[in-house]
Amino acid sequence: MVLFPHAKINIGLYITKKRKDGFHDLETCFFPVPWTDVLEITPSEGEFTFSSSGLDIAGVIEDNLCYKAYELLRKDHQMPPVHIHLHKIIPMGAGLGGGSSDAAFTLMGLRDLFQLPLTNEDLQPYAAKLGSDCAFFLSNQAAFGKGKGDKLSSIEASLKGKFLVLLYPAVGISTAEAYAGVTPAKAPVDLRKAILKADWKEAISNDFEKSIFPHYPVLASLKEEMYTLGASYAAMSGSGSTIFGIFDKKIDPPARWADYTVWSGWVEKD
Template sequence: MISFPNAKINLGLNIVSKREDGFHNIKSCFYPIPWHDCLEVIEAASFSFHSHGLAIPGDTSSNLCIKAYELIKNDHDIPPVEIHLLKNIPMGAGLGGGSADGAFTLRMLNDLFELGLSNLQLETYALKLGSDCPFFIQNQPAIAKGRGEQLDRISLDLSDYHLSIHNPGIHISTKEAYAGVKPKEPLHCIEDIVAKPISAWRDLLVNDFETSIFPNHSEISKLKEEMYEMGAIYASMTGSGSTVFGIFDHKIENAKWNFFEL
């Protein structure tokens, strides 16, 4: 069985408050985009995991695809599998690629072995993998609250637009991203902003991490400016960086960045 886990972007990201558990409450609009990894899961005599494409840092045992299999295996009598992951989505880029891989593994195991798990049950498993993971179970535009796991589905269709996206390869640690952010309630609700025409987003829809990151990484700030200079209706950093995207009402010929039809 083969699937194509996709990335997501954050349309606005507000850091609302610090939690007692050390995490932060956020508010954001998660939107799926057509930048894909490729994932294959097949029944096998013994368990194995193989990654290809972009090198994945860290210990292989911490990979979310493996953790997803272990979660399902603990509760259900499923046989060993062989997992192949072709990694195209950059890691640590605010695109949720690893979260998507873990969530899609859950979905594939459910389908492959006909476990009959509901979306709610799959989302419960996904939350054990990470805060962004539940989003990729239904994989539809949503307002995310709490740590990102509280999802309110919304009707937002950007299919008439084009997306330019670039990851400059700058690693932003979680510690660095949060260092200059002061949690606060936003002046404008994200769900109200994204209901407006995209032309109104520029002055209203903000990523709070930009305040923390741009002063230390002018390359990322300049990348956002370049998107607007090229004619983007809206441009922003996604997640805690360093990826920047621009939404256009026309296709850019010979674009130097990744370009997708939404």
């Protein structure tokens, strides 16, 4: 079985509260992006095995989210060992949710491969144990997120017909560093309402940009460059460091971006 775990971007992200468990409450809108990894799951003999190609995946197997997804399901449902091969394309630590997507698609792939009596809604508690945004990837549609990003509700918003450009400049920003510069506060806008209006540029922002951009001015420059190229909206995704632009027409990424990782493409173009 071959699956294609996709990336996400955040349009609007507000850190509203520091929680007693050390996490933060937030408000954001998740949008799926057709930049994908390639995940293959096949039954195997003996024991669970994992291999990868593409981008290097560091760490031990016990920390791998695909392995954790398999182990979570195996505790509750009888499954034979499997071999998982992941061709990693989505940059890691880039604010694109690639690891969470791989985990969610592993849950769905195992469910389908072994015909487990589970809906995507049934898989949500497993996804929640794997990552705060993992449950989002169980459904390929926009969602409004609250809590840690795990309390999801549907929203009638879409990027269909838009041309996206995602630019990852390989600037490393840890989650701890990103949150260290943020002061939680009530969101300045009703994001659910604002996302349904046309003018996102003036109304919607990402709280992380205020603290991260002064330390990484290249990110602020790349955001402004997206607007110079004609983007209707541009921002950093999640806690970074990917900068994305939303365009009404196709653009060719400038040659000066050659040292960066760039993905571009239409979203559901007719």
